Amino acid sequence: MINHRLSRRDFMQRTAAAAGTAAAGKIIVLDPEPGYGVAPAAPPSDTLRLGIIGIGMQGNGLLRGAITHPGVECVAACDLYDGRHDLAREIVGKDIPVTRRYQDLLDNKEIDVIINATPDHWHRRIVVDCCNSGKDVYSEKPMTHGVSEGFEMIEAAQKNSRIVQIGSQRASSIVFAKAKELIDNGAIGEIHTVEGMMGRNSPDGAWQYPPPPDLSPDNLDWDTWLGTTPKIPFNPIRFARWRCWQAYGSGVAGDLMVHLLTGIHYVCGITQPPERALSTGGIFRFHDGRDVPDVHHVLYDYEKFPVIIKLNLTCEYRESTKFYGTGGLLEITGGELTMTTQDGTDHGTGGYATSFPRALREEYARKWHLENDDRLSKIGTESVTFRPPTGYDDGWSHMQNFLDAARSRKPVIEDAVFGNNTAIACHMANASYFRKSIVRWDGTAREMRV
Numbered sequence: 001m002i003n004h005r006l007s008r009r010d011f012m013q014r015t016a017a018a019a020g021t022a023a024a025g026k027i028i029v030l031d032p033e034p035g036y037g038v039a040p041a042a043p044p045s046d047t048l049r050l051g052i053i054g055i056g057m058q059g060n061g062l063l064r065g066a067i068t069h070p071g072v073e074c075v076a077a078c079d080l081y082d083g084r085h086d087l088a089r090e091i092v093g094k095d096i097p098v099t100r101r102y103q104d105l106l107d108n109k110e111i112d113v114i115i116n117a118t119p120d121h122w123h124r125r126i127v128v129d130c131c132n133s134g135k136d137v138y139s140e141k142p143m144t145h146g147v148s149e150g151f152e153m154i155e156a157a158q159k160n161s162r163i164v165q166i167g168s169q170r171a172s173s174i175v176f177a178k179a180k181e182l183i184d185n186g187a188i189g190e191i192h193t194v195e196g197m198m199g200r201n202s203p204d205g206a207w208q209y210p211p212p213p214d215l216s217p218d219n220l221d222w223d224t225w226l227g228t229t230p231k232i233p234f235n236p237i238r239f240a241r242w243r244c245w246q247a248y249g250s251g252v253a254g255d256l257m258v259h260l261l262t263g264i265h266y267v268c269g270i271t272q273p274p275e276r277a278l279s280t281g282g283i284f285r286f287h288d289g290r291d292v293p294d295v296h297h298v299l300y301d302y303e304k305f306p307v308i309i310k311l312n313l314t315c316e317y318r319e320s321t322k323f324y325g326t327g328g329l330l331e332i333t334g335g336e337l338t339m340t341t342q343d344g345t346d347h348g349t350g351g352y353a354t355s356f357p358r359a360l361r362e363e364y365a366r367k368w369h370l371e372n373d374d375r376l377s378k379i380g381t382e383s384v385t386f387r388p389p390t391g392y393d394d395g396w397s398h399m400q401n402f403l404d405a406a407r408s409r410k411p412v413i414e415d416a417v418f419g420n421n422t423a424i425a426c427h428m429a430n431a432s433y434f435r436k437s438i439v440r441w442d443g444t445a446r447e448m449r450v
C-alpha cells in the first residue's frame with residue numbers, strides 16, 4: 001500500500017533522494033543519461049552500418065541525428081522520391097548508394113540497422129521485411145496502421161530475434177523517467193486520473209504542408225507510394241499531407257495522441273491496451289478534403305484509472321500530461337515536470353459547520369482545533385520543478401537506446417509489444433470517433449468490439 005499522505009519531511013527526503021539534491025519550490029535541472037550527446041570515436045568493430053527508408057520530414061531529422069551518435073555510419077538510403085536521395089547525400093556528406101527499392105537495403109549484407117520513417121500505411125510491411133531479412137529496425141510511430149498489423153510485426157521480431165524500437169521518443173525522455181521514478185516512489189500517492197492534451201493553431205500544425213515544388217511522376221514512384229491503398233492518379237497534396245486521410249495515416253490519434261499515450265504507458269507501467277474508448281470531435285476548421293477530425297477528444301478506461309485525452313488543431317496548447325494522485329499533482333507541460341504535493345486532509349473546520357448556531361459552531365471549532373492544530377503545524381505542501389538541460393532532445397536518447405540494444409541485444413525501451421499497445425489505443429480512439437460508439441478491446445480475440 002502506498003502511503004499517499006506525505007509529511008513535509010517525507011517529501012523533502014523523497015525528492016532529495018530522487019534528485020540527488022533537491023529543494024522544495026526550486027527548479028532542478030536533470031542530468032541526461034551518461035554519454036548523452038557525446039560522440040566519442042567508437043572502435044571500428046562496434047560501428048553500426050545504417051540504412052534509412054523514408055527521408056521526409058521526420059526521416060531527415062532522424063538521419064541528421066543518427067549520424068551524430070558514436071559508431072554509426074549511414075551507408076545507404078532509400079526513398080520513392082528522388083529529391084530525397086539528394087537530401088540524404090547532402091546530410092551524410094558522401095555519395096552513399098541511394099535507391100527507390102527498400103529491398104535493396106535489406107539485401108545489403110553491410111547494413112546492420114534500418115530506420116523506417118515512411119508514412120503509417122507502409123510501417124507493417126517494412127518492419128516485417130526488415131525482421132525477416134535479419135535487420136534491426138527503428139520504425140516510426142504509430143507502430144501500425146490497423147489493429148491486426150501489430151501482432152504480425154511482433155511475431156516477425158520475435159521469430160527473427162530482431163530489435164524493433166518504435167519511434168515515440170517520450171519513452172526515453174529523462175523528464176518522463178523522473179516522473180516514473182517519483183510515481184513509483186509514491187510521491188503523489190495513488191493515481192486515479194491521468195489527462196493528456198495538445199493543441200495546435202496553424203495550417204502547418206494541421207498538416208497543410210507544401211509538396212516539394214518539383215514533385216512529378218518522373219521523380220516519384222507514385223504507384224509504390226500508394227502501396228495497398230486505393231489506386232488514384234498522382235497527387236502531390238496526398239504525398240505531402242497524407243496525415244489528412246485515413247487511407248495513409250491515423251489522424252491526430254496516430255500523429256499526436258500516440259506521444260501522450262506513450263508517456264502515460266511508460267510512466268504508469270501500462271502493458272495492455274485500454275479496456276474501453278469513447279471519442280468525440282469533428283472537422284471544425286480545416287475543411288480541405290481531409291477525412292480525419294481536427295478536434296478529437298477521448299475517454300479511456302484503463303485497468304487502474306481513467307485517461308482523458310484532448311487534442312485539437314484549432315487552438316494552441318502545449319503538450320501536457322497530468323497525473324492526478326491522492327498525494328498531489330504531477331504535471332509534465334512543455335517538456336518540464338512540476339510536482340505539487342497535497343496532504344489530502346482537512347485544513348480547517350470547513351463550510352458545513354457554518355450552518356451550526358453560534359454556540360455549537362464555536363464549540364465545534366474549539367474541539368476541532370484542539371484535535372488538529374498540532375497535526376496542521378507539521379504538514380505542508382511542496383512544489384518542485386524538474387527541467388531538462390537546455391537543448392535536451394529525447395529523440396537522441398531514444399535513438400541511442402535503439403543503437404545500444406542493437407549492440408548488446410538487450411531489450412529496447414519501446415519494443416513492438418509496447419508500440420502495439422499504444423497504437424491499438426489510437427485505433428480504438430479512431431474507431432469510436434468514426435462509429436460514434438464505445439469501443440472495447442478484446443485481448444483474447446485481439447480485436448476491437450463495438
Ligand SMILES: NC(=O)c1ccc[n+]([C@@H]2O[C@H](COP(=O)([O-])OP(=O)(O)OC[C@H]3O[C@@H](n4cnc5c(N)ncnc54)[C@H](O)[C@@H]3O)[C@@H](O)[C@H]2O)c1
Nearest residue numbers: 054055056057058059079080081117118119120140141167
Ligand atoms: N516521432 C516523431 O516525433 C515523429 C514526427 C513526425 C513524423 N513521425 C512519423 O514519421 C513517419 C514519416 O512521417 P513524415 O512526416 O516524415 O512523412 P513524409 O511524407 O515527410 O516522409 C515520408 C517519406 O517516405 C517515403 N516513402 C513512402 N513510402 C515509401 C516506401 N515504400 N519506400 C521508400 N520510401 C517511402 C516518401 O517518399 C517520403 O519521402 C510517420 O510514421 C510519422 O508518423 C514521427
